[in-house]
Amino acid sequence: MIRIVLFLVALLCAVPQLGFSQDGVSSELNAFLITTNQNGAEVSTEVTEVSPGDLIEYRLTYQNNLPSGITQLTPVLPVPSGTEYQEGTASPELYRASISNQGDDFQSLPLMREVTLPSGEVESQEVPAEEYRRLQWVVSSLDAGESVTLSARVRVLEND
Template sequence: MGGMLVLERSRDVMRTIIQRRWLALLAAALALGSAWAAPPQVVSELTVAQVTTVDGKTVLRPAPVSKPGDILEYRARYTNHSAAAVLGLVANLPIPAGTTLVDRSQIPPDALASTDSTHFAPLPLTRATRLADGSEQRVLVPIEEYRALRWSLGTLPPGGSAQVQARVRVNDVAPAGNGTAPAHPRG
């Protein structure tokens, strides 16, 4: 009979150990699930304004619609809502179809640029062109072909924010097939 008591106690101990392990596993799964459902550490906000001149001063106004020749300023603000610093923050700012980057309007000025929103290089962009004699020459890529800008912002401290911006001119006619959305509906 003493052997039965030891066997029952062993089963109870094993049941308790298994229950604790399942509870630990469940707690870990819930913690992981809540991490997936947690709000993002860095929130980005993109705004656009029309750039005008009033009495010799630059003024930014809301830009619900735009027309050819308008200058628009895009600003992307990144805010760290976490309690820890975010390392290696990279900011991307698309250049919408139907617009052309205004040369040297990017802030900070050390942006990289891209014609395909995938491959980035320092400004001004260049590409190799084959000459009639078979040699290659580097030529400037027309600024009208730029489709995105990128900045390496480094470390963003807890509660900190960083902003990038650039201006574009609305084109007369949007180039076909470049894969980005127009700046605004034309009015």
């Protein structure tokens, strides 16, 4: 079976807030394989490697280590290459998303794009969630000593 190394290092490089403390706010990113046991209940197991077809849940935890609260924290979770975001799995609900791997081009959901039809007419169409490359939340406030965990699931694509 072909194994694919998770993109945790790439995620940590892509989003400087992840994996360390900056200005009194620390963060940690963990990846979990989501499976179902014989009773049909979901089981999550922390992983560092995945296989094509696996369902992975990323959990991003922010801890406020400052002596006072903070407001308007806007965490971003990149969707690694070779995976697809699974619509409706973000918790809490997503604020915005992007189909780009860089820049600040986040849009409110659902993402829309203009498509030129064969007739030449331009139509606005919803972008499938599988095409999202970055996810963004807004944490309106985080009191001193408080933490928040954000999560989203991706499916590892089959090898071509």
